[in-house]
Amino acid sequence: xxxxxxxxxxxxxxxxxxxxxxxxxxxxxxxxxxxxxxxxxxxxxxxxxxxxxxxxxxxxxxxxxxxxxxxxxxxxxxxxxxxxxxxxxxxxxxxxxxxxxxxxxxxxxxxxxxxxxxxxxxxxxxxxxxxxxxxxxxxxxxxxxxxxxxxxxxxxxxxxxxxxxxxxxxxxxxxxxxxxxxxxxxxxxxxxxxxxxxxxxxxxxx
Numbered sequence: 366x367x368x369x370x371x372x373x374x375x376x377x378x379x380x381x382x383x384x385x386x387x388x389x390x391x392x393x394x395x396x397x398x399x400x401x402x403x404x405x406x407x408x409x410x411x412x413x414x415x416x417x418x419x420x421x422x423x424x425x426x427x428x429x430x431x432x433x434x435x436x437x438x439x440x441x442x443x444x445x446x447x448x449x450x451x452x453x454x455x456x457x458x459x460x461x462x463x464x465x466x467x468x469x470x471x472x473x474x475x476x477x478x479x480x481x482x483x484x485x486x487x488x489x490x491x492x493x494x495x496x497x498x499x500x501x502x503x504x505x506x507x508x509x510x511x512x513x514x515x516x517x518x519x520x521x522x523x524x525x526x527x528x529x530x531x532x533x534x535x536x537x538x539x540x541x542x543x544x545x546x547x548x549x550x551x552x553x554x555x556x557x558x559x560x561x562x563x564x565x566x567x568x569x570x571x
Contacts, residue, residue, distance in 0.1 A: 417457050417465065419445055422488035424559040425469070428537045429482040436535070436559045438488065438509075451477060462486065484537050490560025494519035497526035497566040511555040512543045515564050527569040536561030 417423070418441065425437045427450070439447045445458030453472055457465055462485040469483045488506060492515060495501045499520035510518075512533055522528060528545040533556050535541070541556055548555040558564065 416459050416461055417441060417487070419443055419458050421457075423447065423457065424486045424488055424561075425449065426484040426486075426535065426537045426539075426559075427481055428484070428539060429480050430478045436557070438559070482537065484561075486536060486560045488560055492558050492560060493563040495563065495565055497523040497568050499523055506558075506560040510558045511548075511552075512558060512564055513545060513548055513555050515558050516545070516566070522566065525568050527567045530567060532565040532567070533558065534563040534565060535559065 421441045423439055423441065425439065425447075427433055427437070434450070437449065439449070441447055441457045445456055446454045447457050448454045449469065450473070455465065455469055455472070460468075466483040466485050469485075470481055474481050488508075490506050491503050492506055492510075493501075493503050494515050498516055499522070501519055504515065504518050512531055516522060516531070522545075531543045531545050533541045533543060536559070543554065543556050545555075
């Protein structure tokens with residue numbers, strides 16, 4: 366009798382242990398579904414907001430080379446490409462400025478030039494006017510402009526401005542100097558301003 370009771374109690378204990386183990390496995394499966402991110406499926410890659418797009422106007426500066434051309438302004442065509450020196454075409458749409466800069470340099474160096482520094486900027490960037498102007502600051506680049514146009518956007522020169530030696534500092538650190546007094550009479554002397562440029566108007570020495 367006692368042996369039968371012991372067997373019965375032993376069977377009950379085994380059933381309880383089995384139900385606990387099964388419950389743990391079920392909970393484990395539940396947590397496995399949630400996961401820790403290691404086994405998660407692929408996340409759809411979104412295009413960066415900084416990517417270049419069809420229709421964007423780019424200002425491309427090529428420097429550190431013999432007889433560098435001035436800044437080149439191009440629009441990304443419907444096929445997503447732009448064309449530069451040696452009639453070379455580059456896919457620009459979908460890439461950021463840094464990637465496009467590297468691809469352009471690789472195409473020209475060393476086959477055409479021993480060295481080249483490439484700077485790509487969106488034309489919808491900005492330029493800075495500082496020094497002896499009435500409202501210095503950062504101004505949105507909304508289209509082709511010149512030094513005189515940029516100074517006008519900054520509300521004009523102060524009474525102490527040196528109009529004969531206005532510095533135009535490009536994004537690649539190349540510096541040009543404009544005599545704005547002469548440029549008023551001869552617009553061909555009025556230098557073009559591009560996104561990332563800085564116009565510095567010095568104080569006149571009396």
